[in-house]
Amino acid sequence: MSEDATDTAFWHPFAAMGAVRRSEFVITRGEDVWVWDEAGQRYLDATASLWCVNVGHGRAEIADAVAAQMRELATYHTFTDVANRPALELTRRLAGLAPVPGAKIFLVNGGGEAIDTAAKIAREYFARTGQPERTVLISRRHAYHGTHGFGTALAGIPANRLAAPFVPDVAQVEWNDPDALDAEIERIGPGRVAAFFAEPVIGAGGVLPPPPGYIERVREICTRHGVLLVIDSVICGFGRLGDWFGVDRFGIVPDLVTFAKGITSGYVQLGGVVAHERVAEPFFADGAAPFRHGATYSGHPTACAAALANLDVMENEGLLKRADGLELPLHEAVQSLADHPLVVEARGGTGVLAAIELDPERLAANPGLPAAVAAGARRRGVLVRPMVSAVAVSPPLTLAEEHLDLMTEAFRGGLDDAAR
Structure with a gap:
């Protein structure tokens, strides 16, 4: 049996493997709130991987x-x-x-x-x-x-x-x-x-x-x-x-x-x-x-x-106190997206995690809408988390407030792409 070098042997969790098998997104390194892919592109990790890299990447x-x-x-x-x-x-x-x-x-x-x-x-x-x-x-x-x-x-x-x-x-x-x-x-x-x-x-x-x-x-x-x-x-x-x-x-x-x-x-x-x-x-x-x-x-x-x-x-580093300080700014950043026609609700305000809920009628017509929003944000250098009907962020606790503008701009760009 011939081997296809472009076809992955890795079975990804929660993945439609027919779409993923020849188009993997390979992360190669991380530092603080940033990660890089193997092409050298840098991304703001607004997901902390899966809600978990609380102290940031690359901690010696x-x-x-x-x-x-x-x-x-x-x-x-x-x-x-x-x-x-x-x-x-x-x-x-x-x-x-x-x-x-x-x-x-x-x-x-x-x-x-x-x-x-x-x-x-x-x-x-x-x-x-x-x-x-x-x-x-x-x-x-x-x-x-x-x-x-x-x-x-x-x-x-x-x-x-x-x-x-x-x-x-x-x-x-x-x-x-x-x-x-x-x-x-x-x-x-x-x-x-x-x-x-x-x-x-x-x-x-x-x-x-x-x-x-x-x-x-x-x-x-x-x-x-x-x-x-x-x-x-x-x-x-x-x-x-x-x-x-x-x-x-x-x-x-x-x-x-x-x-x-x-x-x-x-x-x-x-x-x-x-x-x-x-x-x-x-x-x-x-x-x-x-x-x-x-x-x-x-x-x-x-x-x-x-x-x-x-x-x-x-x-x-007092990261519990820092998390308290990030809670409101993160919520406000996500709330700034509530006026977008694809968004019906912006949620947060309890901890360093937040999400936007997408319009149910648009979701019914296109269940892939959360993934499309996330893909648009990724193209702009920010990683966000698509879910069933929402898109979430949960950045490392080392996030600085100046990173929030980059996050919301990429988020809005992803929403614009998906709306089109």
């Missing part, structure tokens, strides 16, 4: 920490009683930053694994506390919880559900209505519901900030019904909302928090679950049976070294 501190750890102990499993110093140091540090008392940290490889882990912990927690009938997991419309088994089942983006539910006992409610959650728990029966999953700001589903009081209200509802509240901060954590775990600003105490992406700024794959001491207790008690879940790379020492260096950068 993280690269040096990874190299040093690899020379000393690149990898080793952490099953049973085996540990390594980077994993111990990182989990202790995260427990001190977490918005829950007595936090315990289960480390995994990324956000999708974190969701699956949280779902298993929730169900197993109730099995171990004499309520094995509590198995139902509830999510929201527009939610994105990764593409593993539980994440696909919990997906609130219909196109991502594939042959879901994948796992039994899942339900879904409207994304912005706490009363809908209350009613669904009552309909199912409070004694059957294990957990409610919520992103502080829905990310891939369109950048949907919560209505005022929403997060606080669902906390009260979950507490009243004995349901675990799982905050999915895979996108929202580590500065994206101006705090460590993406939920601190709402002043609530979750039961479980999933994280990934910004924990290493995407430099190395790492994710995890923060568990409230009450949830962890049946697993940590003397004589407790093992939690039969984990991955070969759980607590990977090199990934943990990257995370520790990343946290140092964030603390030393």
Whole structure:
């Protein structure tokens, strides 16, 4: 069989491979808020890759920490009683930053694994506390919880559900209505519901900030019904909302928090679950049976070294405070596009992420409109993120306000191209 040198062997995620196979966009290097393609063209990375390069590209501190750890102990499993110093140091540090008392940290490889882990912990927690009938997991419309088994089942983006539910006992409610959650728990029966999953700001589903009081209200509802509240901060954590775990600003105490992406700024794959001491207790008690879940790379020492260096950068440069300062200017920049005939709404104002929603009639006629807008922005040297009905930005926290003009000009140019 002859080999076609122009045909890629790489199967891209979320890609129409028939269109992509001979037209890949190859990124070769990055520095701060910029990346370059192999033709030498520079782009403003207004997406921080996929919501994750929070400290910017090309950080020597993280690269040096990874190299040093690899020379000393690149990898080793952490099953049973085996540990390594980077994993111990990182989990202790995260427990001190977490918005829950007595936090315990289960480390995994990324956000999708974190969701699956949280779902298993929730169900197993109730099995171990004499309520094995509590198995139902509830999510929201527009939610994105990764593409593993539980994440696909919990997906609130219909196109991502594939042959879901994948796992039994899942339900879904409207994304912005706490009363809908209350009613669904009552309909199912409070004694059957294990957990409610919520992103502080829905990310891939369109950048949907919560209505005022929403997060606080669902906390009260979950507490009243004995349901675990799982905050999915895979996108929202580590500065994206101006705090460590993406939920601190709402002043609530979750039961479980999933994280990934910004924990290493995407430099190395790492994710995890923060568990409230009450949830962890049946697993940590003397004589407790093992939690039969984990991955070969759980607590990977090199990934943990990257995370520790990343946290140092964030603390030393005050990037949480910087994120607070970017929140309003980014929102205003995106709002300046609201007058465009293709735009029906500009969203943001809660963290360093924002989006424009495209006209539904134009979308119905051309579902590829978000990709067309993004392609037009790319031609002008800015990378933005197309979604189902919107186009989003989530730049590194090192973005300077002068970069916002470049971003909005390219965004508007992409909209003009798509409108034509």
